[in-house]
Amino acid sequence: MKAAVTRAYGPPSVIELVDVPEPELLADDLLVRVTASPVTAGDSRMRALNVPRGFGLILRLILGWRRPRRAVMGMEFAGVVEAAGPGFAVGQRVFGITGLKGGCHAEKLAIAASGRVRAIPEGLSDAEAAGFFFGGLTALDFLTRQAGLEAGQRLLINGATGAVGSAAVQIGRHLGAEVTALCGPANVALALELGAHHAQGYDAPLPAGPFDVTMDCAGTLPYARAMPHLAAGGQLLVVVVASLAQQLGHSLRPRRNGHRLHVQTAVDSGPAMDRLIKLYRAGGYRPLVGAEFAFAEIRAAHALADTRHKRGAVVVKM
Template sequence: MGDQRGGGGVRHPAAGFAMKAAVYSRFDGPDVVRVQEVPAPSPRRGELLIKVHASTVSAADRRARSRDVPRGLGLFAALALGVFRPRRAVLGMDVAGVVEAVGAGVTSVRPGTEVIAMLGSRFGGHAEYVCLPAEAAIAAKPSNMTFQEAVTPVFGGLTALVFLNRAGLKPGDTVLINGASGAVGTAAVQLAKQSGAHVTAVCSDAGRELVTSLGADRVIDYSTIDFTAEATKYDAVMDCVGNAPFERAEASVKPGGSLLLVVADLKGIIWSSWHSRISGKLVSAGNVQYTAKDLEYLVHLAEAGLFRSVSERTYALADVVKAHRFVDTGRKKGSVVLQISGTSATPDIEHSGRGAAVGR
C-alpha cells in the first residue's frame, strides 16, 4: 500500500454494533442465503477494518454455498468449509471499499483509504464490514474506477494472473483460453494480450463480441467446435471451466508448453506433477497464492487503461439470492457484482460502456 501511514491501535468507534450481511447456515441452493443483522467485526492487532462498498458473487461462492466441488474434492471441501454446517457464515472472496479503522501495529495504510482486497478462503465480503490482515492481498483502488468496477478484477484478475505467470508467456506465443467469457476468462484474455500473445477464446457464441472486444484474435464456439479435436497446438492452454483435463487437452499443447488447469478435480491436481514429467509440458493445477504485488499490478494496468472491468449485472445486497440464482445458471459473463453500500443498485440490468461488458 506504499507510504500511506496510519496510527496504531485505532478501533472502530462503534465496535460491536450490528451490520447487515448475507449469511447461510446450510449447504444448498441460492435460497439458503439470507440478509440479516450480525455483529460487526473490530480490527485486532495487525488488521484492517474495511467498510465494504462492493463484492462479487463468484463461481467460488457458488461452490462454497452448495459444496458442489470437482470430483474427489468433497472431503477436502467438508474439512475447509464445514462438515454439517458452514464454518464461515458470510461468503464473498473479494471487496472494494474504504478502510474504516486499523488495529495496533498497522502503519502501511490509514483510515479513509479506498482499497480493493482479496479475502480468499477467509470469505466475508458479502457484509457491510470485514476485517483482514494488513499483509493480505490489498491495494489502493484504481483511481479511474468506481467501487463496483474496481472489485471485478480482484477474483478473476488475480486468479488469471497467477496461472498465466506460470506459463512465462512471450510476445508471439499462442494461448487458448477455455471459458473465456467468465470472470477468470475475461481477465485472462486481457492479460495474455498484454503479454503480446495471440489469443484464441473458447466460449459460447453469445460471448463472441465480448471476448473479441477484450482482444481475442480468434473465437471458438464450443457448441459447434471441439478445440481438442483440431490439429492446432498452443504454447499455453488455460482451462477455466474444468472440462479440459490433461487426458483431453494435452495434445493441444506444444512441446514445452503449458496446460493451466484453473478448475481441476482431485486426480488432476494430484497427477499434475507426474503429467508434467512424462509429457515435458508444464501441467499446473491448484495452489493459488494471492499477493498484494499482483493486485497492485492489476491496478497499474487498470489505471493505464489496459485492463477493463467486466461485469454483466449488479445486484443490491437485498437481492443476493437473485445474484446466486443467476450465477447458478452458468451463463454469467464476467463478474456478477454485489453492491453492499453506496448508491442504489439496479438488479437484473445488463451493463454497457467502458466499465462493464458482458463466465468464471
C-alpha cells in the same frame, strides 16, 4: 449491520440477510464499509459444496463439517475506510481479499492494515474494484508464474468470457500472445472486444492450432482433448480439474509427450495483488463486470454464479 449469513450448505435459498453485530477491531485493523463484493465461482462452490469428486471431504474439513464455520461468506471486497489504521485514512477507497476468512458479504468488515488490502487505483468503479482480483489474479498467475507466457506465443483460452477467462484474454493480449478465445456462441463478440485475435463458439470443432499454451477455465478441455492441438513443448493450464484423482495425477506426472501440465492453485498474495494493480495501470487489464445486484438480491447473484455461464464478475452492491 446487515450481513448475508449461510448456516447450511445448499442452494442460494440457504443465504439469509440478517442483522449481526459490527466486527470487533484488533490493534492493526481497519474498519471498512463495504460498497461492493463479488459472488465468485469460488463462493458458489463453497456455498453448495459443489466441488470436483474427492474435494468434498477436504472442503468440509476446511470450511466446517456440517455447516460453514464462518457463516458470513465473501472473500473479496471494495469499500471505504471508516476507522483508520496504519497507512490508511478515513474515507479512502480500498479493496482487498479476506480469503477463506470470508466476511465480505456484509455491510462492514475488519481487515489488518498490513494484510491484503490496497488503495483502489484511479478509474475503477466500486463494482469493478470488487471484481478486480478473483479472475485477474488467477489469470495472471497461470499465464505468467506457471506458464511463463511469452510474446508471439499462440494462446488458446477455453471459457474466455468468465471471470478468469476475460482476464486471461486481456492479459494474454497485453503480453503479446496471439489469443484465440473459445466461449458460448453469444459471447464471441465480447471475446473479440476484450482483445482476442480470434474467437469462436465452443459448439464448433476445436481450432486446429497448434497452441503453445492452452488454458482451460471451463473444465471441458482435459489433456486428452487438448493434446492434438498443442504445439511441441506446449503447456496446458488446468484451471478447473475434474477430480482429486486427476489433480494428483497431473501433479505427479506433469510432463507428457513433451507437453507440460500446470495445476497449481493461483497465488493471491499481497505482492500478486500489487502486480495486478501495476498491470491495470499499464493498460493490460480491466475487470469485466457482467452483472450487478443489490445486496438484498444476493441469492439471485449466487444463482447466476451457479450457472457457470456468467460473464466476468457478478457483484453485489451494499
